Amino acid sequence: MATNGANSTNGAKDNSSKFDPNFTQHVIDLMSPETKPRHREVLSSLIKHLHDFCREVELTQEEWIIGVNYVNAIGQAYRKNRNEAWRVCDILGVESLVDEINHTVVTEKDLSPTSSAILGPFWSPDTPFRDLGSSVVQDMPKDGQFTFFHGVIKDAETGKGIPDAVFDMWQASTNGKYDTFDPENQSRHNLRGKFRTDENGKFWFYCLKPTEYAIDTTGPSADLLKIMGRHPYRPAHIHMMVTHPEYIGVTAQLYPNDDPYLETDTVSAVKDDLLLDFKPIQNDPKGATLEVEYDVRLLSKKFKPDSTMLMQNANQDKF
Amino acid sequence: MATNGANSTNGAKDNSSKFDPNFTQHVIDLMSPETKPRHREVLSSLIKHLHDFCREVELTQEEWIIGVNYVNAIGQAYRKNRNEAWRVCDILGVESLVDEINHTVVTEKDLSPTSSAILGPFWSPDTPFRDLGSSVVQDMPKDGQFTFFHGVIKDAETGKGIPDAVFDMWQASTNGKYDTFDPENQSRHNLRGKFRTDENGKFWFYCLKPTEYAIDTTGPSADLLKIMGRHPYRPAHIHMMVTHPEYIGVTAQLYPNDDPYLETDTVSAVKDDLLLDFKPIQNDPKGATLEVEYDVRLLSKKFKPDSTMLMQNANQDKF
Numbered sequence: 335m336a337t338n339g340a341n342s343t344n345g346a347k348d349n350s351s352k353f354d355p356n357f358t359q360h361v362i363d364l365m366s367p368e369t370k371p372r373h374r375e376v377l378s379s380l381i382k383h384l385h386d387f388c389r390e391v392e393l394t395q396e397e398w399i400i401g402v403n404y405v406n407a408i409g410q411a412y413r414k415n416r417n418e419a420w421r422v423c424d425i426l427g428v429e430s431l432v433d434e435i436n437h438t439v440v441t442e443k444d445l446s447p448t449s450s451a452i453l454g455p456f457w458s459p460d461t462p463f464r465d466l467g468s469s470v471v472q473d474m475p476k477d478g479q480f481t482f483f484h485g486v487i488k489d490a491e492t493g494k495g496i497p498d499a500v501f502d503m504w505q506a507s508t509n510g511k512y513d514t515f516d517p518e519n520q521s522r523h524n525l526r527g528k529f530r531t532d533e534n535g536k537f538w539f540y541c542l543k544p545t546e547y548a549i550d551t552t553g554p555s556a557d558l559l560k561i562m563g564r565h566p567y568r569p570a571h572i573h574m575m576v577t578h579p580e581y582i583g584v585t586a587q588l589y590p591n592d593d594p595y596l597e598t599d600t601v602s603a604v605k606d607d608l609l610l611d612f613k614p615i616q617n618d619p620k621g622a623t624l625e626v627e628y629d630v631r632l633l634s635k636k637f638k639p640d641s642t643m644l645m646q647n648a649n650q651d652k653f
Numbered sequence: 654m655a656t657n658g659a660n661s662t663n664g665a666k667d668n669s670s671k672f673d674p675n676f677t678q679h680v681i682d683l684m685s686p687e688t689k690p691r692h693r694e695v696l697s698s699l700i701k702h703l704h705d706f707c708r709e710v711e712l713t714q715e716e717w718i719i720g721v722n723y724v725n726a727i728g729q730a731y732r733k734n735r736n737e738a739w740r741v742c743d744i745l746g747v748e749s750l751v752d753e754i755n756h757t758v759v760t761e762k763d764l765s766p767t768s769s770a771i772l773g774p775f776w777s778p779d780t781p782f783r784d785l786g787s788s789v790v791q792d793m794p795k796d797g798q799f800t801f802f803h804g805v806i807k808d809a810e811t812g813k814g815i816p817d818a819v820f821d822m823w824q825a826s827t828n829g830k831y832d833t834f835d836p837e838n839q840s841r842h843n844l845r846g847k848f849r850t851d852e853n854g855k856f857w858f859y860c861l862k863p864t865e866y867a868i869d870t871t872g873p874s875a876d877l878l879k880i881m882g883r884h885p886y887r888p889a890h891i892h893m894m895v896t897h898p899e900y901i902g903v904t905a906q907l908y909p910n911d912d913p914y915l916e917t918d919t920v921s922a923v924k925d926d927l928l929l930d931f932k933p934i935q936n937d938p939k940g941a942t943l944e945v946e947y948d949v950r951l952l953s954k955k956f957k958p959d960s961t962m963l964m965q966n967a968n969q970d971k972f
Contacts (some may be wrong), residue, residue, distance in 0.1 A: 353753055361921050363747035373880050379710045383702040388750050391698045398742070398751045405738035408729015419724035423717070426700055427680035431707050432717045434672055450901025490836055559693055562687025602680050 340544040358385040387415045404554060411553045421555035424601040439582060439638050447633040449605040451586040454573060461502060461526040469540035469620065470527040473520050475508040482615065482622040484538035487576060490631035492602050495535020499578040499632070503541065510547030543612055543624055544570035546595055559600070569595035569604060575648045581632035588628060669804030677704040723873060730872045734941050740874035743920040758901060766809045767950040770905040773892060775831040780821060780845040788859035788939065792839050793826040801934065801941040803857035806850050808897060809950035813815040814854020818897040818951070821847045822860065836866040860941055862931055863889035865914055878919070888914040888923060900951035907947060
């Protein structure tokens with residue numbers, strides 16, 4: 335059992351000395367010897383951090399009740415196409431952090447492949463392959479900015495282009511909606527496409543300059559944003575999922591470098607090497623008014639032989 | 654925005670160096686300058702510990718999804734008389750810890766008042782006062798062990814008895830149920846009573862030796878117990894809430910010192926100074942076969958002028 339709290343006094347902000355120093359270990363030690371090692375590892379760390387949090391802020395009982403009610407409210411707000419716990423994680427940066435944890439590859443040579451960023455809920459396994467140079471814009475919105483997008487998918491170690499790599503992209507239209515969520519304005523596969531790199535690792539196609547949009551502003555997740563005084567906007571972005579059988583795949587989002595929400599992205603998924611520089615062009619054969627060039631750096635699977643792509647089915651019902 | 658993760662290598666178990674060292678502060682800094690100071694303090698600590706937990710165990714995306722689903726399931730299991738988030742907190746020791754944080758009084762003289770323990774959901778504001786020496790057992794169960802309970806409520810500083818202090822007690826019957834949840838077997842106020850101490854601070858009454866019971870073994874909270882290989886039992890206990898206008902009140906639970914679940918209480922609410930020693934007696938005028946003596950030590954409110962009792966309404970719908 336827990337021992338009676340030692341009443342030692344300590345002027346420092348470290349509150350741990352005021353409270354029973356054995357309590358947290360006591361709770362951890364309640365786990366059975368038969369508990370699976372990974373369960374033990376994760377739950378021990380969870381209990382430790384949960385307790386440290388309570389002690390650090392000297393959580394009052396009233397605040398604890400608010401927290402209890404909040405956790406209950408998250409699950410009560412859950413429904414199809416609305417995964418409230420996922421949203422709260424996004425707002426607290428947890429999805430982006432977990433993405434980093436699972437995609438950081440440490441190499442001896444300090445090679446830097448293109449950063450990973452969260453998949454989001456709108457990737458489709460059915461996106462069609464399109465010819466290099468074709469357009470993903472099936473339904474042109476009036477305020478769309480037609481853009482020529484091109485680049486090279488390179489080996490991060492050798493710098494050489496990778497032939498037959500797949501650049502799978504998807505983006506929202508200017509109304510902030512993706513094709514399947516906007517059947518009145520968009521045909522299926524609008525603003526989606528897979529492109530296979532040529533013999534030099536090059537790919538090129540036409541799309542829209544992406545535009546920013548707000549996440550849903552109701553429910554417990556939005557309440558959390560309000561308490562923190564944060565806006566609900568995501569910076570404009572183009573999603574990409576780049577794959578090749580011999581390379582570690584990269585899923586990320588690419589952002590215009592002049593977007594006003596880069597620094598304050600609701601889901602904290604912006605990274606320095608994921609920025610796009612849109613430049614005006616003239617006399618494009620297909621009438622594009624903007625051009626953007628972006629190269630992707632992939633690491634050979636020899637650096638992480640067990641790497642797999644994201645579990646894409648898990649977040650079908652995210653929003 | 655977050656910077657691209659530094660690829661420094663570090664053989665130690667500290668994983669922080671593998672990941673972007675600025676990410677957590679970035680998320681914290683998204684809070685507006687207008688965020689209330691206490692909100693900022695609590696949320697900053699929460700974000701920090703949540704992120705540290707993810708990095709420490711290198712949480713996989715599959716595990717994160719399990720966690721997301723678990724949080725949603727908590728709220729989905731919530732209903733009247735079933736506060737699932739509260740139950741999960743109890744299993745993780747959080748209610749007991751918050752209770753300690755809110756009731757630890759640090760004095761210069763290292764005085765030790767009787768420890769606090771969680772209120773639980775079964776306290777009643779309507780419990781009647783009873784005469785000293787009377788019994789709370791209105792409905793005697795066949796397997797009940799009739800007990801003479803007596804003690805002194807003392808000033809923890811002077812050791813003197815406190816007249817006119819109130820010892821409010823409640824306990825489950827031998828079937829593990831409290832009166833209002835067991836109308837077929839128990840009349841209202843069965844096994845509940847308030848006693849006012851005499852001029853010497855003494856109180857005495859008759860009750861049952863308490864018996865252990867299991868918490869509900871369904872739902873997400875019980876799943877958590879199973880993963881940890883833990884049993885669902887609470888040690889037998891008598892609840893008490895001791896009050897006096899000039900003293901800091903104490904709410905706690907008292908446990909037979911021979912209970913098999915003291916060390917492994919489901920809600921981690923056992924403390925060394927809350928144990929009862931039940932002894933056989935003979936020739937008791939009311940026929941008690943057991944006797945127990947327990948003194949309570951209260952601290953003057955001068956040590957904590959702003960102390961208040963628990964917010965008792967908040968947990969009416971706990972179970």
